[in-house]
Amino acid sequence: MRRARKTITIRDVAKAANVSVSTVSRVLNDKDDVSAETYDKVQRVIAKLGYSSSLAATSMRSRRTNVFSVLIFDLGDPFSLELVMGVGRAVRGTEYDLIVYSSGRTASSTEPEWERRHLSRLASGITDGTIVVTPTTADLPSAAPLVVVDPHVDNSFPAVIATNRKGAIAATEYLIGLGHRRIGFIGGRAELLSANQRQQGYQEALQRANLPLDLDLIQSGDYTQKAGFQGAQALLRLPDPPTAIFAANDGSAFGVMRAAQDAGLSIPDDLSVIGFDNIPPAAHSIPTLTTVEQPISEMGYVATHMLIKLIQGEPLGSRLDHVPTRLIVRESCRSIK
Amino acid sequence: MRRARKTITIRDVAKAANVSVSTVSRVLNDKDDVSAETYDKVQRVIAKLGYSSSLAATSMRSRRTNVFSVLIFDLGDPFSLELVMGVGRAVRGTEYDLIVYSSGRTASSTEPEWERRHLSRLASGITDGTIVVTPTTADLPSAAPLVVVDPHVDNSFPAVIATNRKGAIAATEYLIGLGHRRIGFIGGRAELLSANQRQQGYQEALQRANLPLDLDLIQSGDYTQKAGFQGAQALLRLPDPPTAIFAANDGSAFGVMRAAQDAGLSIPDDLSVIGFDNIPPAAHSIPTLTTVEQPISEMGYVATHMLIKLIQGEPLGSRLDHVPTRLIVRESCRSIK
DNA sequence: GTGAAAGCGCTAACAC
DNA sequence: GTGTTAGCGCTTTCAC
Numbered sequence A, B: 001m002r003r004a005r006k007t008i009t010i011r012d013v014a015k016a017a018n019v020s021v022s023t024v025s026r027v028l029n030d031k032d033d034v035s036a037e038t039y040d041k042v043q044r045v046i047a048k049l050g051y052s053s054s055l056a057a058t059s060m061r062s063r064r065t066n067v068f069s070v071l072i073f074d075l076g077d078p079f080s081l082e083l084v085m086g087v088g089r090a091v092r093g094t095e096y097d098l099i100v101y102s103s104g105r106t107a108s109s110t111e112p113e114w115e116r117r118h119l120s121r122l123a124s125g126i127t128d129g130t131i132v133v134t135p136t137t138a139d140l141p142s143a144a145p146l147v148v149v150d151p152h153v154d155n156s157f158p159a160v161i162a163t164n165r166k167g168a169i170a171a172t173e174y175l176i177g178l179g180h181r182r183i184g185f186i187g188g189r190a191e192l193l194s195a196n197q198r199q200q201g202y203q204e205a206l207q208r209a210n211l212p213l214d215l216d217l218i219q220s221g222d223y224t225q226k227a228g229f230q231g232a233q234a235l236l237r238l239p240d241p242p243t244a245i246f247a248a249n250d251g252s253a254f255g256v257m258r259a260a261q262d263a264g265l266s267i268p269d270d271l272s273v274i275g276f277d278n279i280p281p282a283a284h285s286i287p288t289l290t291t292v293e294q295p296i297s298e299m300g301y302v303a304t305h306m307l308i309k310l311i312q313g314e315p316l317g318s319r320l321d322h323v324p325t326r327l328i329v330r331e332s333c334r335s336i337k
Numbered sequence C: 001g002t003g004a005a006a007g008c009g010c011t012a013a014c015a016c
Numbered sequence D: 001g002t003g004t005t006a007g008c009g010c011t012t013t014c015a016c
Helices: A010-017 A021-028 A036-049 A055-061 A078-091 A113-123 A164-177 A193-208 A225-236 A250-262 A296-311 B010-017 B021-028 B036-049 B055-061 B078-091 B113-123 B164-177 B193-208 B225-236 B250-262 B296-311
Strands: A067-071 A097-103 A129-133 A146-149 A159-162 A183-186 A244-247 A272-276 A290-293 A320-323 A326-328 B067-071 B097-103 B129-133 B146-149 B159-162 B183-186 B244-247 B272-276 B290-293 B320-323 B326-328
Touching: A010 A021, A010 A036, A021 A036, A055 B055, A067 A078, A067 A113, A067 A296, A078 A097, A078 A129, A078 A296, A078 B078, A078 B097, A097 A113, A097 B078, A113 A129, A129 A296, A146 A296, A159 A164, A159 A193, A159 A296, A164 A183, A164 A193, A164 A244, A164 A272, A164 A290, A164 A326, A183 A193, A183 A225, A183 A250, A225 A244, A225 A250, A244 A250, A250 A272, A296 A320, B010 B021, B010 B036, B021 B036, B067 B078, B067 B113, B067 B296, B078 B097, B078 B129, B078 B296, B097 B113, B113 B129, B129 B296, B146 B296, B159 B164, B159 B193, B159 B296, B164 B183, B164 B193, B164 B244, B164 B272, B164 B290, B164 B326, B183 B193, B183 B225, B183 B250, B225 B244, B225 B250, B244 B250, B250 B272, B296 B320
Parallel strands: A067 A097, A067 A129, A129 A146, A146 A159, A159 A320, A183 A244, A244 A272, A272 A290, B067 B097, B067 B129, B129 B146, B146 B159, B159 B320, B183 B244, B244 B272, B272 B290
Antiparallel strands: A097 B097, A290 A326, B290 B326
């Protein structure tokens, strides 16, 4: 494993081809002021030597590297992984290379520091642009084109976001359509955009249906199973408990289902449950859950193409791209008449 | 989105702190020959300016970047993604940053070119070491520490590989234990290490049980559903067809099940089927399949720690790390008596 | 059409 | 303990 072969540089190529480094550079960058034969000669030498330009050196010197990056806090997290898949697929067939960057040195996703630090490391040359996933700060150093996915706070960057509000409306209206009049809600993390939008949708749907907004029916949460469990317990202990519960994500929906079981209620006979998101492994552990699905990998796809447009200087249709959520109806809900 | 703020360099920090660039560099790299007050002063300026060193420049000049990389052909592929998850989890809590590198400019995973090209781009500075996933060539330029995962050909690099042979033995012996005497086999791509090992295990198990090796029972394949389908058709048309089929991966096992259905056979009543691998989405589309599971994300975990050892110059226990497969028994097999 | 040389942001001698 | 300086591999004027 010792670094046997020393790296071959542009100089090695130049020497072997009997030209200057600048000529090799011209060939590398497909400049048109190189004679055909020189071009061929250099190309042959490059092939023979197996030379490939150093990303580091190239990016130091020139603005374009044809590489873009995805900055992710936790690559072990299912949401992030799904997104990476979408980006990974989107990049195939383009002229770009992709760097997914994640750090081991960061304790918590809530400190805005990590995003800024890593972003500026990348942006200072190596990549032509970056997709930041679920950024928690609006204050991002933007030396290069930037697209954010599922921003946790509103900021002024081009963003890809799911139709959280609409999805929540669809879910709530579905329950209303089934005859439910008292529908409980388990919220997500209050400081997050997506959580707010989902709650907004819930309230809006009630309003449209002329149903009263009962604050007792709204439990705050934090997108965890535990929050769903506790929230549901509180709801079920109400004097006039809900007949259906809408949880702001799949994790807390799972908590709701456990709480219902604990209380001796069967789903959907005694309680209808509906969730948001549908991310593996939760998606597979509760295959019966009716849910508003967020097309995560598609969001990666969309973000990629937005970023590429930005990099190439093309105009963006609009700053925000809303990727549609869709209601997946399964067995966890039933009508009451 | 225009590059508003120009990048802050080490010089800006030096100027603002009234010291030289080298002093800043010393602080950045935690050299011990800096006075405490200078250190503090520089740190404060760094924080205030939000400075962060350029990966490109750093890697050009010094050997260590504290970043390692995973080189992946197709980030949209489930195997790769699982692996990335493992690596992503392994890196948390370490002192390293992680770059997952994938290229859009590559048509096929079978051309060894892409690995070499991208590897040398990365290796020439930016990263301290690389994990190459399912490399198809033994001839990798190794300027830096390298670990390969699931190599498709044997090479001399430190490698992480599943216990394919043992897994195949376990699967075959399981079928034998159920009373099966004629067991069909659908192979994987003949040129791949894993495929060979699986077939080897199959044959070895038969031999151990003193069962004859009937070449008619072995169908070549290529890890696709189609190959499984066709192979199974051929097997089922034999004068003396097998009572069980072991497919070299989950995809072809799926093909086998379809072929059995087409032939009017029900599983497991008329035919026992067993597969290898258990990768989503296949894993979820055939939840009844008995299978030899390859712990992919664990392989990423193991590879990460091997690589870190190499980077830090620690000795490796052995060049090859075999991650154990395990037999997951489900409903697709039954005993014949 | 091609070469020489400056310099990107940084680190590592080597001075002082 | 701190500053000066020579390059790392490359791109890009500017000469010729």
